[in-house]
Every structure is written in structure tokens, then in C-alpha cells.
Amino acid sequence: MSALFRLTATETKLFFREPIVVFFALAFAPILLVVLGLIPAMREVSAELGGIRAINAYVPVVVAMGLALFALNGLALLFASYREKGVLRRMQTTPVKPIVMISAQIVMATILSVVMMLIMVAIGRFAYDVNLPKQLLAYLISYLLAALAMFAVGLLVASLAPSGKSASAIGTLVFFPLVFFAGLWVPRAAMNDVLRTISDLTPLGAAVQSLQDATAGTWPQLLHWAVLLGWTIVAGGLAARYFRWE
Amino acid sequence: MAIIEVNNLVKRYGDYTAVNGVSFAVEQGEIFGILGPNGAGKTTTVECIEGLRDPNGGSIRVCGLDPHRDTDELRQLLGVQLQKSELPDKLKVGEAMELYSSFYRDPADWRELIETLNLTSKLNSQFRSLSGGQKQRLSIALALVGNPKVAVLDELTTGLDPQARRDAWDLIESIRDRGVTILMVTHFMEEAERLCDRLALIDSGRLVALDTPAGLVSKVDDTQRIRFRPSAPLDHAVLNALPEVTAVEQAGSQLVVTGTGNLLLAVTTVLAHNQVVAGDLRVEQTTLDDAFVALTGRRIES
Missing domain, CATH: 3.40.50.300 (P-loop containing nucleotide triphosphate hydrolases)
Incomplete structure (x- = not known):
């Protein structure tokens, strides 16, 4: 427990010493939300989006994008470069088990990304009058499931990438389709059936729909939570399977 | 055991x-x-x-x-x-020590360890700013914590x-x-x-x-070679008579005496006895390097 606590505290300190990583993992998504909200058209009710304002539809999308940035640019890069530099190998010679190291990273990433999510929900509420999630518990569960699924994908990228640089490249490559299906360019409500079905099966598509449902006050569909859990189990399992100390 | x-x-x-x-x-x-x-x-x-x-x-x-x-x-x-x-x-050095000592059941006092390894002034320095020697010392400290x-x-x-x-x-x-x-x-x-x-x-x-x-x-060869410049001419036979000596050669102004066992003591005793001073005296022994070549058939640095 003490090793896990120390590792989490140390990793968090180190995270905040990397301004560029902090910017992309933590600040970029909230800034994007602020910028989107400043566009007048975003604050108008859109028939295409089922009669809600565009900014309301975009809060969950940007929240989900924030998770993807954290997982793919933060976590994956960090882990792969630790391996490349032999940081993990040195740790392997101590009594600390790999699961403790991975847990520390996930605890840190979860806490920081929950804070980021709260900031974005607050920006939506106070700057742009977006209503708070009506089903708070469902919103939180959906968010945590989405976070786990994305961190598992991030760790899988880190496990497969041969170096820190390639983790960063693969992370970016994975990022764009994921945020596309989350609805960053074409909102899910505006997608055709084929695209929306694919989106349902991607971690961020499922995440966005669950967050939207919880915001609107209905419990998310079982399908979307199952998709998130599925990604966590499959990607997490593969990440553990292909995990290398060196 | x-x-x-x-x-x-x-x-x-x-x-x-x-x-x-x-x-x-x-x-x-x-x-x-x-x-x-x-x-x-x-x-x-x-x-x-x-x-x-x-x-x-x-x-x-x-x-x-x-x-x-x-x-x-x-x-x-x-x-x-x-x-x-x-x-x-x-x-930072201090953070690394604190972190790694939390991994062990019965850790050493890491501050004392850092003191022994002469890194106390670097406690607040980041790893990237350390010199090669300091990194190695920190690495030893982590191995001992x-x-x-x-x-x-x-x-x-x-x-x-x-x-x-x-x-x-x-x-x-x-x-x-x-x-x-x-x-x-x-x-x-x-x-x-x-x-x-x-x-x-x-x-x-x-x-x-x-x-x-x-x-x-010694497993390989315990032959030694002594080179010196005698202060006065010396009959080679005096040296050849020593049981430790196997060969005596003249190389320019220098004498090269080859032999085994306690060669140096034997030769210097004879020189003192004959009131000859050995200038530029050097002893050449088989080194571990030579032993390595003899045992493996090649040099180590290759």
C-alpha cells in the first residue's frame, strides 16, 4: 500500500513537471470546450441534433476526447518511454510488482481525468448554461467505465510500441478514428445508421452516448456499458499479455 | 556456506x-x-x-x-x-531514494546512504542534471537501499x-x-x-x-623480467649463478634479467653485494591481461 501510494504521488509529481504532456492531457480539451462555446452558432438550438443546442451535445464529446488525449498522449507515451529508458527494468529488480506500477498510473490518470471532467462540466454549466447531468450516478459510472476502457487502450499501445516516439505516433493514429466516432466532426445524432452502429461499438462512441443519456436523465443503454467493459477487458488483457519490462 | x-x-x-x-x-x-x-x-x-x-x-x-x-x-x-x-x-535524487526505500520491508536509512555516497548536495537535483559518476553513485544507492x-x-x-x-x-x-x-x-x-x-x-x-x-x-606463467642500467660493469655469470635467474641479456646500456620466484630480491642482493646501483629499474610481470590471452587465446578488448 505504501509503495502504491509513494508511486502514485511520485508519478503525479513527475507528470506535472512535463508542461507539454500536461497541456495536451489536461488543458487542451477544456480550452477547446471554451472556444467551441464562444461560437454563436454553437449556442443555438439545432433541429439536426434533435432540438438541443450544439454546445450541449458537444460537452460529452469533448469530455470523451479529453480522456482519449490523456490515455493516448499521456499514459501511452509515459509508459513506453519508461520502458525504453530502462526505468521499468530497474523497478523489476525491486520487490515492486508490475501490477503496482500500472495501478499507480491508473490511479493517477483516473483522479486527474475526473478533475478535468468536473472542470469541463463546470465550464458548460457556468459559462454556457449547459444543464448538469440529471442522472449523476449514471454519469459518473459511465465516465469511469470510459476512463478504464481508454486507459486500457493507452496501455495496450504502450505495450505494443517499441519506443516512446512510436507510442506517440501510434497513439495519434488511434486517436483520430476514436474521436471521429465520438462525434467530434459529425455529431452522433447526425451520423447515418452504418456510422452510428460502428460508433456504438467504439469506446468513445459508447462513452459519448452514455454520458449524453445520463445528462438527459435516462440510464444509459446496457449495450454501451457492455462495449466499454469489453474494451477494458480485451485491451487490458492484451496489454497485460504483451507487457514487457524491457 | x-x-x-x-x-x-x-x-x-x-x-x-x-x-x-x-x-x-x-x-x-x-x-x-x-x-x-x-x-x-x-x-x-x-x-x-x-x-x-x-x-x-x-x-x-x-x-x-x-x-x-x-x-x-x-x-x-x-x-x-x-x-x-x-x-x-x-x-529528483531525494525523491528517487524515498520512492525506492518504500518498496522494501526493511529499508536502509537512505539519507545516511546518500551521505556515504557523497550525493547529499544533489538531493534536490533532477536525474538528468547529474554527471555520469553521480548517476552511477545514485544507481548504487538504489541497489543498496x-x-x-x-x-x-x-x-x-x-x-x-x-x-x-x-x-x-x-x-x-x-x-x-x-x-x-x-x-x-x-x-x-x-x-x-x-x-x-x-x-x-x-x-x-x-x-x-x-x-x-x-x-x-601464476597459473599461466610466473616469469618476470627485470630491466635496469648498472652503474658499473657487471659479470653476467654472477647473475646467471642465481637459481632464480633463467637468462641475462644485454640490451644497449641496459641489462635484462629473466627468471622466476623471488627474482627481484635475489638480483638486488647480488647487486648490493657487488656495489652496483641499478638505475631505471623496472620489473615486468605477467599481468591478468596476459593471463587472459593465454587462457582464451584472444585479448579481452576486441
């Missing part, structure tokens, strides 16, 4: 046999060296001892533990300094300047004085000769010889 026992160790990577039937035992309190050229199987051998690699054959015991099966317990007893291993760039019974040091002084290397040697001796048994891997002859109580010479995955540094040298 030996603290490390290696019996008939075999480790293969695919078709390539990196370690092929190596056996040795390290006694408690020893500085034991594994010496050999690059690619000889030194690092693979210690990685099997550290439980980082699973051997294909043979057995290993460290403090009575099987490194592969009792890995958890081994980690508490064995301190490891790896050949290539860094820390996160922006991790768990209060290990055995420390394994792999190519500790590679890449250090001569002064830092000498400092590291003093340090290793002081670690042994704390009661830690040291297993070190090196390809520096001078280092092996200066530090190690005993050496295992490994070449192409096989144990070539196992002895004290002096023992290895």
Missing part, C-alpha cells in the same frame, strides 16, 4: 547458447568478479542469478533461494545495479572517467565493509585485479578459469 551457488547453468536464446554449463560459488563477504569480453555471457549469467531470466538448465541458489521460484523473497535480499537503466529525467545481503553490480564503471572509476572502486570496498557480498561484472582487467578477491573468467559462455587474480596469473 556459499551465499551464491551456480551449478551447470545453461541459457539459450533460440539456437544461440549464451551460457553453457557455468558453475561457481560466491562466499559471504567476498568481492567476486565475473570477467570476460563483450558477449561472453557475463550479463546473462548475472541476470539468471537476479531472477530476471529463466535458465534452460542447471541450478542457482542465492541465500538458499531459487531466483526463479522465490523471486519475491529474493528481491528483498538482492540489490541490483543494471548495466543500462535510467530514472525518469525529472525525478533495501539493505541487501548481496549486491550485483554490472559494468559499474563503464563510461566513467579514470578519477570517477577510482572513486567507485573505493566505494565498492566500503560497501563490502558494511557486510554486503558483492558480485560484479567487468571487462576491465585493472578493475578486476584491484578489487576482486576471486574471479570467474568467462568466454563464449563457458567458465575458463576460477581463481584469485594472482592465482590466475
Whole structure:
């Protein structure tokens, strides 16, 4: 427990010493939300989006994008470069088990990304009058499931990438389709059936729909939570399977 | 009882046999060296001892533990300094020590350790700002923070300047004085000769010889050569009459006396007796380097 606590505290300190990583993992998504909200058209009710304002539809999308940035640019890069530099190998010679190291990273990433999510929900509420999630518990569960699924994908990228640089490249490559299906360019409500079905099966598509449902006050569909859990189990399992100390 | 026992160790990577039937035992309190050229199987051998690699054959015991099966317990007893291993760039020395000491059941006082290793002034420095020697010292501190019974040091002084290397040697001796048994891997002859109580010479995955540094040298050849410029002419017959002397040659103004045993004492006694002073006197002995060439048929640095 003490090793896990120390590792989490140390990793968090180190995270905040990397301004560029902090910017992309933590600040970029909230800034994007602020910028989107400043566009007048975003604050108008859109028939295409089922009669809600565009900014309301975009809060969950940007929240989900924030998770993807954290997982793919933060976590994956960090882990792969630790391996490349032999940081993990040195740790392997101590009594600390790999699961403790991975847990520390996930605890840190979860806490920081929950804070980021709260900031974005607050920006939506106070700057742009977006209503708070009506089903708070469902919103939180959906968010945590989405976070786990994305961190598992991030760790899988880190496990497969041969170096820190390639983790960063693969992370970016994975990022764009994921945020596309989350609805960053074409909102899910505006997608055709084929695209929306694919989106349902991607971690961020499922995440966005669950967050939207919880915001609107209905419990998310079982399908979307199952998709998130599925990604966590499959990607997490593969990440553990292909995990290398060196 | 030996603290490390290696019996008939075999480790293969695919078709390539990196370690092929190596056996040795390290006694408690020893500085034991594994010496050999690059690619000889030194690092693979210690990685099997550290439980980082699973051997294909043979057995290993460290403090009575099987490194592969009792890995958890081994980690508490064995301190490891790896050949290539860094820390996160922006991790500070003090933070690293605090972090690593939290990993162990019964950690050493890391502040005292840092003091011993002369790093106290660097407590708030980030890893990336340390010099090569400081990084190595920190690496040793991390290997010792768990209060290990055995420390394994792999190519500790590679890449250090001569002064830092000498400092590291003093340090290793002081670690042994704390009661830690040291297993070190090196390809520096001078280092092996200066530090190690005993050496295992490994070449192409096989144990070539196992002895004290002096023992290895004498096993090969104990011929010595003395060169000097006599202050007055000296009859070669006087020297040739000594049982230790095998040959006397004149090389310009110098005399070269070849022989065995306590050659220097015998020759200087005769010189004193004949009131001849030996100018520019030099003794050339077989070195560990020569022994290595004789035992393996090639030079170590190649």
C-alpha cells in the first residue's frame, strides 16, 4: 500500500513537471470546450441534433476526447518511454510488482481525468448554461467505465510500441478514428445508421452516448456499458499479455 | 556456506547458447568478479542469478533461494545495479531514494546512504542534471537501499572517467565493509585485479578459469623480467649463478634479467653485494591481461 501510494504521488509529481504532456492531457480539451462555446452558432438550438443546442451535445464529446488525449498522449507515451529508458527494468529488480506500477498510473490518470471532467462540466454549466447531468450516478459510472476502457487502450499501445516516439505516433493514429466516432466532426445524432452502429461499438462512441443519456436523465443503454467493459477487458488483457519490462 | 551457488547453468536464446554449463560459488563477504569480453555471457549469467531470466538448465541458489521460484523473497535480499537503466529525467535524487526505500520491508536509512555516497548536495537535483559518476553513485544507492545481503553490480564503471572509476572502486570496498557480498561484472582487467578477491573468467559462455587474480596469473606463467642500467660493469655469470635467474641479456646500456620466484630480491642482493646501483629499474610481470590471452587465446578488448 505504501509503495502504491509513494508511486502514485511520485508519478503525479513527475507528470506535472512535463508542461507539454500536461497541456495536451489536461488543458487542451477544456480550452477547446471554451472556444467551441464562444461560437454563436454553437449556442443555438439545432433541429439536426434533435432540438438541443450544439454546445450541449458537444460537452460529452469533448469530455470523451479529453480522456482519449490523456490515455493516448499521456499514459501511452509515459509508459513506453519508461520502458525504453530502462526505468521499468530497474523497478523489476525491486520487490515492486508490475501490477503496482500500472495501478499507480491508473490511479493517477483516473483522479486527474475526473478533475478535468468536473472542470469541463463546470465550464458548460457556468459559462454556457449547459444543464448538469440529471442522472449523476449514471454519469459518473459511465465516465469511469470510459476512463478504464481508454486507459486500457493507452496501455495496450504502450505495450505494443517499441519506443516512446512510436507510442506517440501510434497513439495519434488511434486517436483520430476514436474521436471521429465520438462525434467530434459529425455529431452522433447526425451520423447515418452504418456510422452510428460502428460508433456504438467504439469506446468513445459508447462513452459519448452514455454520458449524453445520463445528462438527459435516462440510464444509459446496457449495450454501451457492455462495449466499454469489453474494451477494458480485451485491451487490458492484451496489454497485460504483451507487457514487457524491457 | 556459499551465499551464491551456480551449478551447470545453461541459457539459450533460440539456437544461440549464451551460457553453457557455468558453475561457481560466491562466499559471504567476498568481492567476486565475473570477467570476460563483450558477449561472453557475463550479463546473462548475472541476470539468471537476479531472477530476471529463466535458465534452460542447471541450478542457482542465492541465500538458499531459487531466483526463479522465490523471486519475491529474493528481491528483498538482492540489490541490483543494471548495466543500462535510467530514472525518469525529472525525478529528483531525494525523491528517487524515498520512492525506492518504500518498496522494501526493511529499508536502509537512505539519507545516511546518500551521505556515504557523497550525493547529499544533489538531493534536490533532477536525474538528468547529474554527471555520469553521480548517476552511477545514485544507481548504487538504489541497489543498496533495501539493505541487501548481496549486491550485483554490472559494468559499474563503464563510461566513467579514470578519477570517477577510482572513486567507485573505493566505494565498492566500503560497501563490502558494511557486510554486503558483492558480485560484479567487468571487462576491465585493472578493475578486476584491484578489487576482486576471486574471479570467474568467462568466454563464449563457458567458465575458463576460477581463481584469485594472482592465482590466475601464476597459473599461466610466473616469469618476470627485470630491466635496469648498472652503474658499473657487471659479470653476467654472477647473475646467471642465481637459481632464480633463467637468462641475462644485454640490451644497449641496459641489462635484462629473466627468471622466476623471488627474482627481484635475489638480483638486488647480488647487486648490493657487488656495489652496483641499478638505475631505471623496472620489473615486468605477467599481468591478468596476459593471463587472459593465454587462457582464451584472444585479448579481452576486441
